[in-house]
Amino acid sequence: MGRLVCTLATFFGTLALLPLVVSHLNYGFPYGKEKVRGVSLGGWFVIEDFITHSLFDKTNDTRVVDEWTFGQYQDKAVARASLEKHWSTFITKDDFKKIREAGLNHVRIPIGYWAFDLYPGDEFVQGQLPYLLKAVDWAREYDIKIMLVLYGAPGSQNGFINSGHTLNAPGWPQNQTNIDHTTALIKRLVAMFKDKVDVVPIIGVLNEPLGPEGTNYTLTAATKFYIDTYDKVRYPNGKESDKTNLIMMTHDGFMGVDYWAGFLQPPKYQGVILDTHIYYQMFTHEYAAMSFDQHITNACKNASILATSPLPTIIGEWTATATDCGKGLNGRYVGAMYDGTFPGSVRVGSCDGLTGDASTFSEEYKTFLGQYWEAQVQGFERGGLGWTMWNWKMEDVDEWSYQKGLEYGWIPQDPTKGRWPKICEGRW
Numbered sequence: 362m363g364r365l366v367c368t369l370a371t372f373f374g375t376l377a378l379l380p381l382v383v384s385h386l387n388y389g390f391p392y393g394k395e396k397v398r399g400v401s402l403g404g405w406f407v408i409e410d411f412i413t414h415s416l417f418d419k420t421n422d423t424r425v426v427d428e429w430t431f432g433q434y435q436d437k438a439v440a441r442a443s444l445e446k447h448w449s450t451f452i453t454k455d456d457f458k459k460i461r462e463a464g465l466n467h468v469r470i471p472i473g474y475w476a477f478d479l480y481p482g483d484e485f486v487q488g489q490l491p492y493l494l495k496a497v498d499w500a501r502e503y504d505i506k507i508m509l510v511l512y513g514a515p516g517s518q519n520g521f522i523n524s525g526h527t528l529n530a531p532g533w534p535q536n537q538t539n540i541d542h543t544t545a546l547i548k549r550l551v552a553m554f555k556d557k558v559d560v561v562p563i564i565g566v567l568n569e570p571l572g573p574e575g576t577n578y579t580l581t582a583a584t585k586f587y588i589d590t591y592d593k594v595r596y597p598n599g600k601e602s603d604k605t606n607l608i609m610m611t612h613d614g615f616m617g618v619d620y621w622a623g624f625l626q627p628p629k630y631q632g633v634i635l636d637t638h639i640y641y642q643m644f645t646h647e648y649a650a651m652s653f654d655q656h657i658t659n660a661c662k663n664a665s666i667l668a669t670s671p672l673p674t675i676i677g678e679w680t681a682t683a684t685d686c687g688k689g690l691n692g693r694y695v696g697a698m699y700d701g702t703f704p705g706s707v708r709v710g711s712c713d714g715l716t717g718d719a720s721t722f723s724e725e726y727k728t729f730l731g732q733y734w735e736a737q738v739q740g741f742e743r744g745g746l747g748w749t750m751w752n753w754k755m756e757d758v759d760e761w762s763y764q765k766g767l768e769y770g771w772i773p774q775d776p777t778k779g780r781w782p783k784i785c786e787g788r789w
């Protein structure tokens with residue numbers, strides 16, 4: 362049985378990669394031949410309390426829970442000074458050097474629309490763009506490819522903290538003005554990077570469109586937006602002769618990969634890839650309660666699901682930990698499902714020893730983090746184009762940090778040379 366599944370996965374994996382490989386575009390990276398291995402630079406241009414508590418604590422204001430309120434509840438000049446310091450220190454050229462030394466070939470850079478445009482009533486503070494341009498220079502110097510991903514669309518496409526603006530109902534999907542502004546922004550990004558595909562080969566046009574629960578209007582709007590945006594990415598001048606080599610990345614809207622069967626297929630559409638985020642192992646009680654061993658088995662099993670994806674697929678977000686214990690993950694001052702401090706959750710166990718300072722982690726936990734990391738990487742590389750892990754740097758939630766994983770040994774110095782190459786054997 363295991364053998365049969367493997368064979369099928371390899372067969373379908375080849376099929377799924379075909380559209381990208383046979384297209385007549387010159388991508389800035391040999392996608393499908395070489396695996397994408399990378400990290401997110403989350404928390405740099407779209408700030409999150411989860412990633413940098415100090416930036417939020419410094420405001421001394423409990424109403425500050427995201428980037429919007431960061432600008433809203435303090436003097437804009439104070440906010441701006443605080444952010445300038447953050448942008449210039451959180452990620453530097455040295456990080457790009459270290460990312461290269463860790464054997465990685467991509468960085469995922471989340472960006473909000475407000476780095477480019479501010480609209481009346483916006484509370485956001487601007488000034489990110491010069492740092493993004495530095496990142497492009499550093500990436501070129503260290504031969505790292507950038508996937509630039511729109512995390513914050515005007516009005517917010519999900520109401521999540523990582524869109525910059527926490528909202529019960531996202532303001533993007535039912536507001537044509539916001540959608541039009543987003544289209545204009547994508548055109549601008551395409552103009553900026555179409556001649557730099559050797560450094561910025563991928564533009565993620567909309568991250569995690571979702572909600573509110575029980576509705577699907579965001580998915581409907583996002584689907585239309587993806588279709589409409591394709592031409593803007595591929596033919597910015599409206600001419601076949603001027604087509605770009607940029608890859609357009611669409612997020613699966615948490616529908617899973619199969620949902621997108623028949624979507625934006627070649628030969629009409631080329632250079633389209635699907636982005637999926639695999640965190641299911643922590644955000645439902647059923648999964649949160651699983652043993653370390655069950656988590657590892659599930660990670661391996663993802664390979665066969667990914668291999669049948671209708672579009673070449675990147676696992677753009679995932680992590681080595683299996684709990685939501687990290688302080689601030691669910692929101693500033695919001696608790697975790699795992700220890701029952703999240704409203705309405707059922708306690709699985711204590712978060713002690715599972716989060717925070719890596720020097721407090723037991724050998725057993727570090728072994729799990731390492732095995733789980735490797736099982737995921739093996740599953741993703743077998744079934745998909747590759748992966749970018751969330752997140753390169755964390756101020757104090759070490760179980761989510763690629764850097765800490767390298768330092769404490771649960772992530773190998775060379776991502777192709779792990780300690781448990783057979784961890785998925787018998788589990789595919």
Ligand SMILES: *[C@@H]1O[C@H](CO)[C@@H](O)[C@H](O)[C@H]1NC(C)=O
Nearest residue numbers: 417418419420421422423424
């Ligand atoms: C923080 O805010 C509280 C309540 O508004 C205030 O009493 C306190 O002095 C502030 N601390 C600093 C360091 O500004």
Ligand SMILES: *[C@@H]1O[C@H](CO)[C@@H](O)[C@H](O)[C@H]1NC(C)=O
Nearest residue numbers: 480482515516532536538539
């Ligand atoms: C659309 O969103 C903008 C702000 O993003 C807001 O000013 C405007 O009122 C919204 N329009 C509608 C019809 O809701």
Ligand SMILES: *[C@@H]1O[C@H](CO)[C@@H](O)[C@H](O)[C@H]1NC(C)=O
Nearest residue numbers: 576577578579580581582584
């Ligand atoms: C949204 O839900 C409606 C009603 O169930 C359905 O007809 C429609 O196909 C759904 N749209 C999408 C994009 O899934």
Ligand SMILES: *[C@@H]1O[C@H](CO)[C@@H](O)[C@H](O)[C@H]1NC(C)=O
Nearest residue numbers: 617618637641659663666667
């Ligand atoms: C990964 O596996 C989980 C659990 O079986 C499933 O919910 C999820 O949809 C899978 N995702 C992908 C992309 O394979």
